[in-house]
Amino acid sequence: DAKTTQPNSMESNEEEPVHLPCNHSTISGTDYIHWYRQLPSQGPEYVIHGLTSNVNNRMASLAIAEDRKSSTLILHRATLRDAAVYYCILRDVRGGSNYKLTFGKGTLLTVNP
Amino acid sequence: DTGVSQDPRHKITKRGQNVTFRCDPISEHNRLYWYRQTLGQGPEFLTYFQNEAQLEKSRLLSDRFSAERPKGSFSTLEIQRTEQGDSAMYLCASSPSILPSSYEQYFGPGTRLTVT
Numbered sequence: 001d002a003k004t005t006q007p008n009s010m011e012s013n014e015e016e017p018v019h020l021p022c023n024h025s026t027i028s029g030t031d032y033i034h035w036y037r038q039l040p041s042q043g044p045e046y047v048i049h050g051l052t053s054n055v056n057n058r059m060a061s062l063a064i065a066e067d068r069k070s071s072t073l074i075l076h077r078a079t080l081r082d083a084a085v086y087y088c089i090l091r092d093v094r095g096g097s098n099y100k101l102t103f104g105k106g107t108l109l110t111v112n113p
Numbered sequence: 114d115t116g117v118s119q120d121p122r123h124k125i126t127k128r129g130q131n132v133t134f135r136c137d138p139i140s141e142h143n144r145l146y147w148y149r150q151t152l153g154q155g156p157e158f159l160t161y162f163q164n165e166a167q168l169e170k171s172r173l174l175s176d177r178f179s180a181e182r183p184k185g186s187f188s189t190l191e192i193q194r195t196e197q198g199d200s201a202m203y204l205c206a207s208s209p210s211i212l213p214s215s216y217e218q219y220f221g222p223g224t225r226l227t228v229t
Contacts, residue, residue, distance in 0.1 A: 032216065043117075043204050043220030044156065087155055091216075099144060099208075100169070101218060103155025 004088045009108040012078045020073040020107055022088030027068050032091045034101070035062065035073045037084040044087065044103075047073065083111045117221035119205050125227045126195055133191045134224045138207030145188050146218060147180055148204040149173065156204055162188060163210065195228045202226075 005023040012018040024033065035047040048055055048062045050071070055062040061074040075082055087106040118137045126132050138145050143164050148156035159178070160170045164185040174180075177195075182188040192199055202225050206218040 034216070041222075043206070043223050044218075045220065046217040049216050085155075099161050099163075100146065100158040101148075101156070102158065103148075105153070105155055 004090060004104055006086070006088050006104065006107045008105065009110065011110045011112065012075075013112050014080060015077050018075040018078045018082070018109065018111075020075075020086050020088075020109065021070065022072070023070045024088070024090055025069045027090055028092065030092050032093060033062065033064060033068075033071050034089040034091050035060070036087045036089065036101070036103075037082075038087070038106070039081075039084045047086070049091075078109075078111045080111050080113060083109055085109070117205055117207055117219050119203075119221040119224050121224055122222060123225045123227075125229065128195060128197060128228055130195055131191065131193045132195060132226065133189055134203055134205075134226075136188045136190070136205030136207075136221060138187070138205070139219055140186075142207035142209050142219070143185065144208045144210055145182055146206040146208075147188070147190055148206065150202040150204060150223070151200075159190075192226075195226075197228045200226055200228045 032049050032051050034049040036044040037047050038044045048060050050062045063072045085106040085108050087103050089101050120135045145162040147159040150156040158171050159174050160180050161168050162182040165182050177193045180190045202223040204223045206220045208218045
């Protein structure tokens with residue numbers, strides 16, 4: 001799986017938007033971009049995924065650069081419950097490699113009250 | 114359905130002992146995964162089942178590790194002759210195999226193993 005690069009940590013204030021960046025310059029045409037987050041003392045939780053177009057769901061938005069070499073996870077109004085480690089993961093859905101997730105160290109998001 | 118469950122949540126064992134962990138996936142999910150996470154790191158893939166068939170094992174899974182999913186439902190992960198380096202959080206996840214839901218993996222709360 002292609003590698004991703006994320007900042008080690010970011011800080012935000014409650015009720016403000018948060019933009020979490022991810023670089024993936026070696027992304028291939030069949031790599032989906034996935035975001036998971038892990039709250040303290042819990043297992044990871046799926047957030048959102050996309051291929052080429054921007055995506056929205058109830059948790060967040062995913063903005064994908066036109067060349068697909070970077071993406072940004074957007075939390076529209078951060079809450080204290082959003083404090084977590086956020087992982088950006090590329091997942092190739094071709095053939096038999098479409099099942100496992102390859103996590104990096106992620107970005108630790110701190111939300112200040 | 115209450116999600117993926119794992120038992121026990123915590124296990125402390127002495128070096129050299131054997132331990133076994135259990136994972137109960139979401140009932141209609143036929144894919145099951147095991148990951149291991151050490152402090153400050155993201156989870157690392159260990160192994161994957163589709164129904165009862167174990168389709169891949171990571172190089173991280175030494176001969177002391179064995180995983181089973183005998184009836185395609187719950188799974189067990191056994192570590193024999195535990196070493197201090199086995200201390201980690203062991204995470205189980207499940208997913209359906211049919212798109213688009215198969216893109217999401219649902220994780221359990223993990224079993225934290227401490228080897229003394």
